[in-house]
Amino acid sequence: MTDRRAVTMDDIARLAKVSKPTVSRALSGSPLVKEDTKNRVLSVAHEQGYAVNRNAQKLRRKRTNTIAVSLDFRSHQQGHISDPFMFDLLAGVSEALGDRNQDLLLCAPNHNDTDAFQKILWSRGSDGFIILGQGHREEMLNEFAATGAPLVVWGAGAESAPYCVVGSDNHLGGRLAGDYLLDKGCQRIVFVGDRSFREIGLRFSGLCSAADERHHDVKIDSIELHNFSYEAAYEAANRYLDVTELRPDGVFAFSDTGAMAFISAFRDAGMDVPGDVSVVGYNDIASAAYFTPPLTTIRQDIHQAGRVLVAKLMRILDGETPSSGVIKTELIARET
Amino acid sequence: MTDRRAVTMDDIARLAKVSKPTVSRALSGSPLVKEDTKNRVLSVAHEQGYAVNRNAQKLRRKRTNTIAVSLDFRSHQQGHISDPFMFDLLAGVSEALGDRNQDLLLCAPNHNDTDAFQKILWSRGSDGFIILGQGHREEMLNEFAATGAPLVVWGAGAESAPYCVVGSDNHLGGRLAGDYLLDKGCQRIVFVGDRSFREIGLRFSGLCSAADERHHDVKIDSIELHNFSYEAAYEAANRYLDVTELRPDGVFAFSDTGAMAFISAFRDAGMDVPGDVSVVGYNDIASAAYFTPPLTTIRQDIHQAGRVLVAKLMRILDGETPSSGVIKTELIARET
DNA sequence: AAAATGTTTGAAATGCATTTCATTTAGGTG
DNA sequence: CACCTAAATGAAATGCATTTCAAACATTTT
Numbered sequence: 001m002t003d004r005r006a007v008t009m010d011d012i013a014r015l016a017k018v019s020k021p022t023v024s025r026a027l028s029g030s031p032l033v034k035e036d037t038k039n040r041v042l043s044v045a046h047e048q049g050y051a052v053n054r055n056a057q058k059l060r061r062k063r064t065n066t067i068a069v070s071l072d073f074r075s076h077q078q079g080h081i082s083d084p085f086m087f088d089l090l091a092g093v094s095e096a097l098g099d100r101n102q103d104l105l106l107c108a109p110n111h112n113d114t115d116a117f118q119k120i121l122w123s124r125g126s127d128g129f130i131i132l133g134q135g136h137r138e139e140m141l142n143e144f145a146a147t148g149a150p151l152v153v154w155g156a157g158a159e160s161a162p163y164c165v166v167g168s169d170n171h172l173g174g175r176l177a178g179d180y181l182l183d184k185g186c187q188r189i190v191f192v193g194d195r196s197f198r199e200i201g202l203r204f205s206g207l208c209s210a211a212d213e214r215h216h217d218v219k220i221d222s223i224e225l226h227n228f229s230y231e232a233a234y235e236a237a238n239r240y241l242d243v244t245e246l247r248p249d250g251v252f253a254f255s256d257t258g259a260m261a262f263i264s265a266f267r268d269a270g271m272d273v274p275g276d277v278s279v280v281g282y283n284d285i286a287s288a289a290y291f292t293p294p295l296t297t298i299r300q301d302i303h304q305a306g307r308v309l310v311a312k313l314m315r316i317l318d319g320e321t322p323s324s325g326v327i328k329t330e331l332i333a334r335e336t
Numbered sequence: 337m338t339d340r341r342a343v344t345m346d347d348i349a350r351l352a353k354v355s356k357p358t359v360s361r362a363l364s365g366s367p368l369v370k371e372d373t374k375n376r377v378l379s380v381a382h383e384q385g386y387a388v389n390r391n392a393q394k395l396r397r398k399r400t401n402t403i404a405v406s407l408d409f410r411s412h413q414q415g416h417i418s419d420p421f422m423f424d425l426l427a428g429v430s431e432a433l434g435d436r437n438q439d440l441l442l443c444a445p446n447h448n449d450t451d452a453f454q455k456i457l458w459s460r461g462s463d464g465f466i467i468l469g470q471g472h473r474e475e476m477l478n479e480f481a482a483t484g485a486p487l488v489v490w491g492a493g494a495e496s497a498p499y500c501v502v503g504s505d506n507h508l509g510g511r512l513a514g515d516y517l518l519d520k521g522c523q524r525i526v527f528v529g530d531r532s533f534r535e536i537g538l539r540f541s542g543l544c545s546a547a548d549e550r551h552h553d554v555k556i557d558s559i560e561l562h563n564f565s566y567e568a569a570y571e572a573a574n575r576y577l578d579v580t581e582l583r584p585d586g587v588f589a590f591s592d593t594g595a596m597a598f599i600s601a602f603r604d605a606g607m608d609v610p611g612d613v614s615v616v617g618y619n620d621i622a623s624a625a626y627f628t629p630p631l632t633t634i635r636q637d638i639h640q641a642g643r644v645l646v647a648k649l650m651r652i653l654d655g656e657t658p659s660s661g662v663i664k665t666e667l668i669a670r671e672t
Numbered sequence: 673a674a675a676a677t678g679t680t681t682g683a684a685a686t687g688c689a690t691t692t693c694a695t696t697t698a699g700g701t702g
Numbered sequence: 703c704a705c706c707t708a709a710a711t712g713a714a715a716t717g718c719a720t721t722t723c724a725a726a727c728a729t730t731t732t
Contacts, residue, residue, distance in 0.1 A: 007458075008687090008688060008689085009688065009689060010688085010689095018712085019711065019712045020712085021691080021713090022711060022712075024689060024691090025690090025710095028690090032709080032710065034711090049458060051454075051455045052689070053395065053459060053460050053687085053688055054461050055392075055394040055687090057689060057690080058689095059391040059687095059688080059690095059718060059719090060691080060716075061689085061690070064391070073427045082423055082424050084420045087418055087426075091409045095444065098444060098446060103441060103461070104441065104442040104443070105439060106430060106442045107439075108427075108431065108434060110434060118385070122343075122385060122386065122387035123388055123389060124389050124391055125390050125439070229622070230625065257622075260623060260626050261626050264628060264630075286418050286565070287566065287593065290566045290570065290596050290597050290600040291596075291600075291627070291628070292599065292600065292627070292629075293628075342718095344718060345719060346718085354681075355682045355683080356683095357682060357719095358680085358682075360719060360721090361680095361681095364720090368679080368680070368681085369680070369681085370679085370680060370681090388718090389717085391717090391718080391719095393718085393719060395687055395689090395717095395719080395720095397687090397720070398687075676732095677728100677730075677731090678727100678728080678729075678730090679726100679727080680726080680727070680728090681726070681727085682723100682724090682725080682726090683723095683724085684721100684722090684724105685720100685721085685722080685723105686720080686721080686722095687718105687719095687720090688717105689717095690715100690717090692713105692714090692715080693712100693714095693715100694711105694712085694714105695713095696709100696710080696711070697708100697711085698708085698709070699708075699709085700706085700707080700708095701704105701705085701706080701707100702703105
């Protein structure tokens with residue numbers, strides 16, 4: 001409210017009877033300044049309510065200590081993504097960045113083109129990028145990475161990917177789910193999800209290889225679902241039940257939320273889960289264990305994920321080129 | 337990668353054969369520059385891959401066009417908050433800020449003291465604050481607001497609050513839940529949640545006044561729950577069932593997640609929902625409608641929330657002092 | 673054609689901190 | 703005590719864009 005001029009480093013210098021560079025050094029913990037002087041500066045700064053102007057600092061240092069995190073809130077113009085998994089991922093990243101004193105610039109670009117990201121870099125809005133979910137943006141990400149932009153991506157690693165990817169082993173996840181359903185004796189398994197997403201495609205192929213290996217007489221069907229909402233999954237389930245002669249006895253969904261919507265539809269259609277049909281989700285979101293019935297799912301170590309993403313990006317910023325990272329992936333067998 | 341010197345405004349000026357101020361004006365859309373010149377500058381800037389250095393801009397303009405959003409990820413050192421409601425709220429805020437070309441600095445302060453916030457302001461890291469959830473930070477927020485910091489808070493408005501609060505009408509929410517349970521004929525209603533949170537306390541008192549008004553012979557009990565996780569709610573439910581002679585026939589939970597955990601515990605204890613006990617949650621998170629059974633809950637208009645929070649803050653930054661805002665609150669009756 | 677007005681443009685000052693390099697001070701040695 | 707080295711400090715240059723104020727140019731008006 002008081003509109004008096006902001007306190008600057010010069011003021012602190014004057015009050016502490018030292019020069020500006022000394023204040024600068026004292027505040028950034030340089031070993032070049034005597035203990036004594038440093039304390040004096042620090043206490044003056046504190047009593048004046050002074051904090052280094054970050055913008056001047058960033059301008060001068062050419063380093064922002066800020067990481068842009070992209071969350072594609074509204075992919076597929078289908079309203080907000082609200083998979084709690086993404087939230088947990090964000091929380092993990094936020095914490096890991098906090099531990100390294102990096103600021104987090106949250107960006108949910110409207111136009112999903114390289115430019116939106118490129119501009120952040122050109123304008124020195126951040127030092128690097130953490131992209132949560134590659135989705136259908138692979139081409140764009142390839143382009144962006146080709147410019148040499150420092151980025152890490154949460155998603156599925158293609159060997160060919162020109163950027164560092166961190167993610168669970170989606171193929172393994174699919175196998176684990178497949179083995180689980182096959183062990184239960186499922187004959188007609190249906191996969192639910194948008195296979196054009198690389199991660200999800202891999203989960204499907206994992207499921208298929210599990211089936212292939214068993215030489216079982218298993219039918220694997222797939223429902224293409226280009227929308228991640230509960231509504232869409234619920235409706236897709238109903239449509240499928242309407243159309244199909246033999247109802248499925250096993251379902252593997254691209255996510256826990258999808259699995260829940262399917263279970264809900266099955267219940268409304270008078271089917272029993274897991275009596276009539278077994279269901280496996282993906283992610284092990286917090287609510288999975290408390291769903292009715294408790295949901296069997298593939299857990300990704302989300303907490304590790306945030307730390308790994310940040311660690312890799314920091315190495316990139318230090319000029320290294322870390323390999324992609326794989327996050328622990330395991331089946332959590334519950335009632336479905 | 338190429339470590340050539342960054343493109344600056346001087347370069348653009350030279351290439352477009354104009355002066356620096358003209359470039360500055362052209363890029364920020366000033367009407368002072370001739371259409372002709374402006375286009376020339378714009379095209380040069382584009383082909384050079386130039387974007388104004390935000391840090392220099394912020395330094396000079398003394399305005400950051402950045403809003404700090406605080407998300408208390410790990411309140412109560414109990415691990416991450418992962419209520420999807422918070423995620424939706426964040427998504428709404430993110431979108432509303434995007435629409436106004438404001439950047440979003442996500443902060444999850446470790447030390448929950450004024451200083452963490454104050455420092456952001458002193459260092460010109462953001463122009464203002466959106467605090468998502470007042471939780472137990474009311475005192476701190478009062479202090480912070482007293483310094484004249486521009487902030488809006490998602491929470492429950494006390495008349496006395498020295499800052500602008502936006503939130504649903506929690507008392508009304510409580511009444512609606514109460515009326516619903518009483519209409520169902522519940523006799524032994526238990527409230528679940530940490531009443532020391534103002535929002536939650538109000539929901540409880542709303543429930544009580546609904547009961548009072550009916551002159552019913554209703555017993556209202558309450559389970560103090562100082563932890564927002566599913567686990568904690570599930571355990572609290574079990575403890576309560578162990579200890580109580582007459583089992584409750586109505587539950588009103590502080591959130592949908594809490595309600596789900598309770599339903600899960602009831603189910604595991606062999607109780608039927610809604611046969612034996614009716615349950616009302618709060619927030620209407622996306623999964624509520626697909627829970628088994630579909631969850632009755634109090635919906636807050638989350639999308640409006642984000643817009644209102646941002647709009648109020650912008651007015652504050654313009655020197656106004658907007659009143660607190662109330663978000664639409666309604667009962668969504670489903671099966672429980 | 674000169675005067676008056678309005679429109680574009682540019683030179684220079686400014687915002688604030690960091691860094692280089694030179695200088696001073698303190699400490700150690702013969 | 704003179705001399706050298708190491709430690710601490712400071713003057714000035716620098717990073718990049720915005721803004722003020724004055725100058726140049728274009729257009730009307732008399």
